[in-house]
Amino acid sequence: MNVIYPLAVPKGRRLCCEVCEAPAERMCTACTVTYYCGPVHQKADWASIHEKICQLLIPLRTTMPFYNSEEERQHGLQQLQKRQKHLIEFCYTVAQKYLFEGRHEDAVPAALHSLRFRMNMHGLSSVELVPAYLLLAEASLGLGRIVQAEEYLSQARWTVLKSTDCSNATHSLLHRNLGLLYMAKENHEEARYHLANDIYFASCAFGTEDIRTSGGYFHLANVFHGLKKMELADTLYTKARSQQADLLGKQLVNDTGLDEAQEAEAIQTLTSILSIRESTSDKAPQKTVFVLKTLSMLYFLMLECSKAKEYASRALSLAEEHLSVQEQKVIQELLDIISTEEEQPIT
Numbered sequence: 001m002n003v004i005y006p007l008a009v010p011k012g013r014r015l016c017c018e019v020c021e022a023p024a025e026r027m028c029t030a031c032t033v034t035y036y037c038g039p040v041h042q043k044a045d046w047a048s049i050h051e052k053i054c055q056l057l058i059p060l061r062t063t064m065p066f067y068n069s070e071e072e073r074q075h076g077l078q079q080l081q082k083r084q085k086h087l088i089e090f091c092y093t094v095a096q097k098y099l100f101e102g103r104h105e106d107a108v109p110a111a112l113h114s115l116r117f118r119m120n121m122h123g124l125s126s127v128e129l130v131p132a133y134l135l136l137a138e139a140s141l142g143l144g145r146i147v148q149a150e151e152y153l154s155q156a157r158w159t160v161l162k163s164t165d166c167s168n169a170t171h172s173l174l175h176r177n178l179g180l181l182y183m184a185k186e187n188h189e190e191a192r193y194h195l196a197n198d199i200y201f202a203s204c205a206f207g208t209e210d211i212r213t214s215g216g217y218f219h220l221a222n223v224f225h226g227l228k229k230m231e232l233a234d235t236l237y238t239k240a241r242s243q244q245a246d247l248l249g250k251q252l253v254n255d256t257g258l259d260e261a262q263e264a265e266a267i268q269t270l271t272s273i274l275s276i277r278e279s280t281s282d283k284a285p286q287k288t289v290f291v292l293k294t295l296s297m298l299y300f301l302m303l304e305c306s307k308a309k310e311y312a313s314r315a316l317s318l319a320e321e322h323l324s325v326q327e328q329k330v331i332q333e334l335l336d337i338i339s340t341e342e343e344q345p346i347t
Contacts, residue, residue, distance in 0.1 A: 015035045017035060017036050017037035017038075018035060018041070018045050018112075018113075019036065023037065024036055025038060026038065026042055028050065030055070031055060031058050033058055034054070034057060034061075044105070044108075044109055048098070048106045048107070048109035048110045049091055049095075049109050049110040049113055050109070052094065053090070056083065056087060060080065060084065081121070084117055087113070087114075087117050088114055088117045088118055088121065091110045091111070091114035091117065092110075092111070092114040095107045095114060095135050095139070096265075098110065098139075099138055100264035100265045101268070102142070102268075104138075104139045104140075105143065107135065107139040108136065111132055111135035111136045115136065126159075127160060127163040127165065127166050127170060129156075130156045130159050130160060130166075130170050131173060133152045134173050136152045137149045137152035137156065137181070140152060141177075141184055146181075146184060149184075150181065153174075153177055156174055168201045168202075168204040169202070169205040169206070169212075171197070172197075172198050172205055172212075172216070173198075175194040175197040175201060176198040176215065176219065178190075178194040179194035179220075180219065182194060183226075188223055188226065188227055192220065195220040195223065196220065198216040202215075202216055217236045217237075218236070218237070218269045218272070221233045221234075221236035222272075233276075237273050237276070238287070263298070267295070267298065267299075270294055273291055274292065274295065277291060285319075285322035285323065286323060289318050289327070292311045292314050292318065293334065296308045296312035296315060296338070299311065300334075300337070300341070305338055305341055305342040306342070309338050309339065309342065312331060312334050316331045316332060316335060319331050
């Protein structure tokens with residue numbers, strides 16, 4: 001992450017900071033195509049995303065080579081578009097994973113990259129920009145910047161309203177983020193409305209049992225939990241965790257079938273449900289064991305055996321106090337599988 005200061009700027013070109021778009025004073029020496037206003041934003045970008053994509057930016061931000069034929073030129077353009085598409089999705093997934101891990105500050109530069117790549121590829125008013133706006137809105141909410149979150153959401157909402165070709169998946173994301181905004185503002189009625197719409201559109205896009213739909217149930221459950229309506233909250237929490245357990249049951253050994261962001265979301269959802277379940281006056285041990293067992297399965301499929309063993313051991317301990325011998329046996333078998341895998345030598 002060495003730095004040099006740009007000495008000359010081509011006529012008519014203004015160098016801008018990658019993070020805040022202020023006039024740039026520094027340049028990344030590894031790629032020489034990325035600029036920053038100062039060391040703070042350079043370090044933030046490097047830690048978030050730039051280290052991962054530094055060399056990938058070079059062909060996107062340098063002049064295309066001379067081609068001997070139109071066919072070669074078209075092939076070059078196609079390769080450039082492929083790189084842009086890859087970076088759009090990669091930066092989006094990285095930012096999303098940070099959000100699910102609660103790393104809101106780290107998510108911002110990665111989300112900004114995804115937004116800029118989308119603008120370059122699709123234009124300034126395309127509905128393809130909406131997912132990146134929503135990431136930035138969620139990061140802003142996590143950082144307590146409500147006004148900034150509202151600005152991003154307004155931009156996303158306006159873009160969706162202007163579009164005649166907006167997918168159910170995008171509608172779901174928009175309503176989820178609006179729901180989170182109103183939760184932060186303690187407007188529970190509006191939060192319920194938008195989260196119910198999130199579940200509807202996610203069900204249309206992915207099906208009622210998909211993990212992307214379960215997130216809506218989880219956030220709606222949080223609304224009712226905040227209102228002390230525990231029976232409704234518990235029903236929705238059960239729905240959310242059951243979907244994730246069903247999903248895990250369909251996967252092959254050592255493969256969750258999820259990308260990194262979805263794995264992080266599943267962990268976030270389940271650990272939050274576990275925390276709420278353990279803090280309630282009605283401990284409902286069978287439900288708590290179910291969450292612990294699901295977390296253990298998820299970590300095992302993610303090849304994190306120590307975490308898997310920790311949750312399986314907690315599940316077994318609770319089961320031995322409250323559940324039947326048959327249920328204890330099932331958890332013990334899971335624990336044995338994890339222990340066997342943990343002892344396998346790495347080849």
